[in-house]
Amino acid sequence: MSAGGERVAIIGSGNMGTALARGLRETWPSARKNVTISGRDPSRVRAAASHLGVRFARTNPDAAASGDTVVLAVKPQILPSVLEEIRPTLKEGQTLLSIAAGIPTAFLEAGAGRGIGVVRAMPNVAASVRASATAYCLGKSAGRRDRDRARSILESIGTVVEVDETLMDAVTGLSGTGPLYLFLILESLSDAGVKVGLSRETATHLAIQTLVGSAQLVRATGEHPAKLRDLVTSPGGTAITALHSLERNGLKAMLMDAVEAATRRSEELGRRGRPPAPPSPGSPPSS
Numbered sequence: 001m002s003a004g005g006e007r008v009a010i011i012g013s014g015n016m017g018t019a020l021a022r023g024l025r026e027t028w029p030s031a032r033k034n035v036t037i038s039g040r041d042p043s044r045v046r047a048a049a050s051h052l053g054v055r056f057a058r059t060n061p062d063a064a065a066s067g068d069t070v071v072l073a074v075k076p077q078i079l080p081s082v083l084e085e086i087r088p089t090l091k092e093g094q095t096l097l098s099i100a101a102g103i104p105t106a107f108l109e110a111g112a113g114r115g116i117g118v119v120r121a122m123p124n125v126a127a128s129v130r131a132s133a134t135a136y137c138l139g140k141s142a143g144r145r146d147r148d149r150a151r152s153i154l155e156s157i158g159t160v161v162e163v164d165e166t167l168m169d170a171v172t173g174l175s176g177t178g179p180l181y182l183f184l185i186l187e188s189l190s191d192a193g194v195k196v197g198l199s200r201e202t203a204t205h206l207a208i209q210t211l212v213g214s215a216q217l218v219r220a221t222g223e224h225p226a227k228l229r230d231l232v233t234s235p236g237g238t239a240i241t242a243l244h245s246l247e248r249n250g251l252k253a254m255l256m257d258a259v260e261a262a263t264r265r266s267e268e269l270g271r272r273g274r275p276p277a278p279p280s281p282g283s284p285p286s287s
């Protein structure tokens with residue numbers, strides 16, 4: 001979809017909301033005119049909007065009324081009240097894109113009402129530098145236009161993949177929580193560099209570029225990482241010696257355990273914090 005005249009309202013101007021606004025501002029020529037943000041504290045949001053070069057709405061309903069897509073970028077526990085607040089202003093044909101962890105599309109659909117296409121996404125913290133690995137899923141209500149709108153917005157902060165909603169906890173375990181694993185790996189490599197005699201600055205620089213370069217190589221070649229690993233492992237060399245040490249200490253199992261544990265935790269938090277089930281068809285709307 002061409003960003004063209006598409007209008008986006010972002011509700012919640014914290015880390016993720018401002019990352020999205022910045023991403024749109026940097027990639028959509030029309031963002032200055034077509035992107036609106038709102039939040040809890042109007043004076044702070046006004047300052048953020050002016051800094052980001054987007055529009056500002058004094059209230060969440062004002063923002064919601066201004067968007068072809070309404071992005072919910074508030075914490076999961078705040079989301080039900082925000083959804084209730086904006087519901088009267090939502091109009092058929094709008095898309096609701098939520099990035100709140102653990103809130104199912106069925107809940108969003110029940111809260112948004114008929115005719116609103118719902119999309120749920122899980123970006124990660126690298127959105128702030130437009131390098132998020134984001135996965136999204138479509139609600140039952142979402143059609144092609146909703147998908148196109150969501151993709152176009154999410155692509156402004158990185159790469160996107162579509163998954164089935166049943167896989168959103170797995171996404172949270174891998175890429176949502178993923179920056180943590182890699183921060184820890186970078187920290188460890190930097191410490192290791194210092195241990196073997198490099199300055200902190202040199203060690204950190206080399207560790208970062210090695211991580212980025214290796215990821216770029218895997219992406220550019222499309223090869224399985226194990227094949228590339230084999231290519232750099234010469235007989236009796238440093239790589240096979242290091243590999244032996246990593247295998248002995250169980251690095252691979254450790255990372256697999258971590259992703260699995262984070263996935264299970266996401267499921268658990270989803271069950272515990274899940275808002276009440278949406279009303280079944282025919283039951284009276286709650287006030």
Ligand SMILES: NC(=O)c1ccc[n+]([C@@H]2O[C@H](COP(=O)([O-])OP(=O)(O)OC[C@H]3O[C@@H](n4cnc5c(N)ncnc54)[C@H](OP(=O)(O)O)[C@@H]3O)[C@@H](O)[C@H]2O)c1
Pocket residue numbers: 011012013014015016017038039040041060073074075076078082099100101122123124125176
């Ligand atoms: N951070 C991540 O890495 C990450 C990754 C994936 C998904 N997410 C999801 O993204 C969402 C936002 O996370 P975040 O990290 O951006 O949190 P955040 O920095 O705390 O931002 C949330 C924003 O919502 C505002 N807010 C609070 N009550 C509001 C209301 N009634 N109306 C409008 N805005 C309100 C807050 O304002 P005040 O500060 O004034 O209260 C704050 O600016 C969460 O649902 C989270 O699950 C985050």
